Amino acid sequence: MLLTNATIASLEDNDDFGLIHAGAIALGHDRIVWVGTMQDIPQAYEKLTKFDVEGRLITPGLIDCHTHIVFGGNRAREFEMRLNGASYEDLAKAGGGIMSTVTATRQASHETLLAQALTRVDALIAQGVCLIEVKSGYGLDQETELKMLRIAKQIAAERPIDVKTTFLGAHAVPAEYAGRADAYIDDVCIPTLRQAHAENLVDAVDGFCEGIAFNVDQIARVFDVAVDLGLPVKLHTEQLSNIGGSQLAAKYGALSADHVEYATDADAQALAQSGSVAVVLPGAFYTLSETQLPPIQSFRDHNVPIAVATDCNPGSSPLASILLAMNMACTLFRLTPHEALLGITAHGARALGVQDQGRIKPGMLANLCVWDVHHPSELAYRIGFNPIHTRIFRGSR
Ligand code: DI6
Numbered sequence: 267m268l269l270t271n272a273t274i275a276s277l278e279d280n281d282d283f284g285l286i287h288a289g290a291i292a293l294g295h296d297r298i299v300w301v302g303t304m305q306d307i308p309q310a311y312e313k314l315t316k317f318d319v320e321g322r323l324i325t326p327g328l329i330d331c332h333t334h335i336v337f338g339g340n341r342a343r344e345f346e347m348r349l350n351g352a353s354y355e356d357l358a359k360a361g362g363g364i365m366s367t368v369t370a371t372r373q374a375s376h377e378t379l380l381a382q383a384l385t386r387v388d389a390l391i392a393q394g395v396c397l398i399e400v401k402s403g404y405g406l407d408q409e410t411e412l413k414m415l416r417i418a419k420q421i422a423a424e425r426p427i428d429v430k431t432t433f434l435g436a437h438a439v440p441a442e443y444a445g446r447a448d449a450y451i452d453d454v455c456i457p458t459l460r461q462a463h464a465e466n467l468v469d470a471v472d473g474f475c476e477g478i479a480f481n482v483d484q485i486a487r488v489f490d491v492a493v494d495l496g497l498p499v500k501l502h503t504e505q506l507s508n509i510g511g512s513q514l515a516a517k518y519g520a521l522s523a524d525h526v527e528y529a530t531d532a533d534a535q536a537l538a539q540s541g542s543v544a545v546v547l548p549g550a551f552y553t554l555s556e557t558q559l560p561p562i563q564s565f566r567d568h569n570v571p572i573a574v575a576t577d578c579n580p581g582s583s584p585l586a587s588i589l590l591a592m593n594m595a596c597t598l599f600r601l602t603p604h605e606a607l608l609g610i611t612a613h614g615a616r617a618l619g620v621q622d623q624g625r626i627k628p629g630m631l632a633n634l635c636v637w638d639v640h641h642p643s644e645l646a647y648r649i650g651f652n653p654i655h656t657r658i659f660r661g662s663r
Pocket residue numbers: 334363364367437474502505550577579580581582583
């Protein structure tokens with residue numbers, strides 16, 4: 267296919283979205299083979315099937331690098347309780363929060379969980395998302411963690427989308443291990459990680475490093491197993507407080523540190539040294555009425571790449587719109603539209619350890635979005651509009 271008459275946000279330059287006006291993109295099978303201006307189209311590509319986009323904007327296919335999209339039930343009741351004064355942490359300590367989703371996820375069948383996840387996945391696909399990350403972490407027993415990961419993998423067979431799976435066994439301490447977090451890590455979390463890896467179900471390992479979840483020593487034990495298995499790590503950290511998670515993530519060369527509202531300038535420096543991405547999740551910030559802003563300027567100063575994701579989950583971020591996540595990243599966190607677009611493309615790819623997605627250049631996977639807009643800032647600026655025209659996944663419309 268040869269896409270012609272395009273405004274291309276290649277993201278190849280540091281300024282102005284790497285825009286190419288009057289551009290064209292040649293695809294060969296599932297890869298981008300050439301990008302340039304209409305005048306420079308090599309003769310060889312003139313015979314390809316043409317797709318005239320009539321001046322529309324083309325961006326890379328979008329990437330949602332942090333989701334918990336497989337889960338049972340919902341937490342609307344808890345939303346009400348929070349509006350009546352309960353805090354997220356109070357609900358978690360009272361056995362609600364993540365634990366109530368664990369109960370619902372354990373009870374639900376594979377088929378039900380898959381069908382419900384697919385409705386959310388479809389909403390993301392409809393906005394041009396071509397790659398999502400999906401975490402486990404609502405099972406907290408071997409059977410249910412494996413069930414979640416199998417469903418996550420199955421999403422890619424059911425829909426035109428790629429899925430990266432992340433093992434999040436260290437998400438919360440289940441009721442049956444209340445007060446025995448260390449025993450949970452040793453008896454359940456680590457053996458389940460080894461089993462999930464043996465079944466080829468894990469692309470990365472995550473944890474929730476927080477006062478209401480696991481401390482750095484407990485997460486480090488899980489990360490040591492990840493290292494042993496050759497798996498990259500990432501970490502939910504500094505979401506509600508700072509107990510040293512970003513420093514731990516940096517020590518393990520994590521792909522990313524996620525949430526990071528309570529991270530410091532020193533944390534940003536550590537993440538820069540480890541080459542980790544800071545993943546900001548404005549949907550969770552918004553839903554929890556958080557007021558502590560992530561240290562965006564420190565990330566900029568230290569050249570920490572910033573990614574943006576939905577965190578789609580039933581508790582802290584019931585959000586299945588990557589475009590709204592982008593808008594919120596700008597409005598709430600003051601990212602520029604260029605930074606926000608990088609956050610759901612190139613930097614999202616990097617947070618997943620994916621090298622051939624997120625920019626428009628030869629060799630990249632042919633995942634592209636054609637938008638009914640003229641300038642990329644329009645994607646971040648609108649609220650509740652979906653200007654997608656055509657989504658191209660692995661070279662196919
Ligand atoms: N932080 C989050 O925002 C998600 N997990 C986590 O560690 C949401 C968890 C939930 O409330 O269900």
